[in-house]
Amino acid sequence: MRAIVLRRFGAPEELRLQDVADPEPGPREVRIAVAAAGTNPVDAGNRDDGSWAGIEVPFVLGYDVAGAIDAVGTEVDHMSVGDTVMAMTGFPRGAGGYAQLVVTDSDLVATLEPGIDLVEAAATPLAAGTALEVLERLAVPRGGTLLVLGASGGVGLFLLQLASHAGLEVIAVGGRASHERMGELGAAACIDYTSEDVAQRATEIADGPVDAIADLVGSHQLTRSLHALRPHGSAASIATPELDLDLVLDHNITFHGVLIEDDGDRTRRLAELLSTGVLRPHVSHVLPLEEAAQAHRLLESGHAGGKIVLVVDPSRVTDDG
Ligand SMILES: NC(=O)c1ccc[n+]([C@@H]2O[C@H](COP(=O)([O-])OP(=O)(O)OC[C@H]3O[C@@H](n4cnc5c(N)ncnc54)[C@H](OP(=O)(O)O)[C@@H]3O)[C@@H](O)[C@H]2O)c1
Known part of the structure; x- marks a missing residue:
């Protein structure tokens, strides 16, 4: 071969x-x-x-x-x-x-x-599977607000679809070129991280702090956005963050580090979501x-x-x- x-x-x-x-x-x-x-x-x-x-x-x-x-x-x-x-x-x-x-x-x-x-x-399988894991770990109830950092990427565009299907209000952070697509795939609102203050804009859009943050970017992005997260809220990272643990502790935040693992059942769920049209890669x-x-x-x-x-x-x- x-x-x-x-x-x-x-x-x-x-x-x-x-x-x-x-x-x-x-x-x-x-x-x-x-x-x-x-x-x-x-x-x-x-x-x-x-x-x-x-x-x-x-x-x-x-x-x-x-x-x-x-x-x-x-x-x-x-x-x-x-x-x-x-x-x-x-x-x-x-x-x-x-x-x-x-x-x-x-x-x-x-x-x-x-x-x-x-x-x-x-x-x-890998990108949508990661998105599914993040969503399950954050466990935001229907009607809650989720801020997604890196929503315009491979994992992010799947997470938008899964989160909006689960009844969450999703605020998507990504470059301007992807805003229309992020809106089509489930974002209630979009923020351009290259020209806007993400934490401030997210708080304005949600009319208060959000319930959870999905960090698909890593580095300093999560720490910079933590002011937009409510006390006792949750955050998940799939790429290594430079995390300010003082903020995490002082606001009683639950942090999830997420790494995808082998799971054929999850891939079979994704196949079903493809066939029902819930997922549009x-x-x-x-x-x-x-x-x-x-x-x-x-x-x-x-x-x-x-x-x-x-x-x-x-x-x-x-x-x-
Ligand atoms: N832990 C795990 O199991 C797991 C699984 C899959 C992926 N990952 C990791 O997760 C990361 C994302 O994966 P991916 O496949 O989605 O990558 P990707 O397709 O390259 O997407 C990265 C996205 O991040 C956005 N971005 C870059 N800088 C940003 C910033 N400062 N603020 C907000 N958004 C920013 C980009 O947006 P624009 O293009 O719009 O500028 C791009 O859409 C990678 O580091 C990957 O290695 C981890």
Whole structure:
């Protein structure tokens, strides 16, 4: 099979298309013929330095895939060759998605309803799964207000949809170019972090402090916005924050650090949300597999404006996908 193989940690140019041996599924695994592979910022981090994920080169990056079951292990009886599926492969050491074939634990795979766009499906498991985890950890009751920092990114655009579907009033923070899209996908109001004081504007919009903050950016953004959070409110970060713990303590704030974990049930819930139209993935860039290096440059810009997906088998994805 052909795969994007990382032979040395480093710059995007280290991602090279090569012929490698087909992987074989173990007894409880399936092999997926990949139609499209999603990319995530963590892929770029792993490409640069594998130590956090504990990976060694040579390595095939990529956690998100959509395609068709191509082979099943001897103990797999709930899936068949030909089933259309999406999966987030084992995190963080599994990966292998930037390839024509990937092998993964059969429990991590979700069957897709007919008609689901495979590019959109490939964009979904890790980012939407993270959004779902954040929402569940914050546990804001229906009618509550949620401030989302980084709402215009891959995770953020999914979180807007899930939070508004859960009946929350969502205030979305992102660059001006994404405001219309954030509004379409569920934001009640938008703030441009490049030109506005986020905490002050959020308090004005909510007519008081918000109930929770989702920090999808990291660094100082959460601390700068904490004045907009009510006492006994909650905050969650998915990227490492420079957090002022005095503020957290003085206002009785509950802080959640969130890291996605393997969870096939969550991916199956996401597949259902795709089929019911609750989730509408926003794919900003679709590139052929051989342009993985360019996908990583876009990831590292931090402003891709949506998900970046690699097409592995053009015959399996729709023309407009
Ligand atoms: N912990 C986990 O399990 C987990 C899971 C997934 C992702 N992550 C991490 O979470 C982060 C976001 O992931 P992603 O896939 O959504 O990345 P992404 O698609 O690159 O999105 C980043 C977003 O942050 C926005 N942004 C940048 N600076 C900002 C600021 N100062 N204030 C507000 N927004 C700002 C950008 O907005 P504009 O483009 O509009 O300027 C962009 O839309 C990454 O660091 C990623 O590694 C963690």
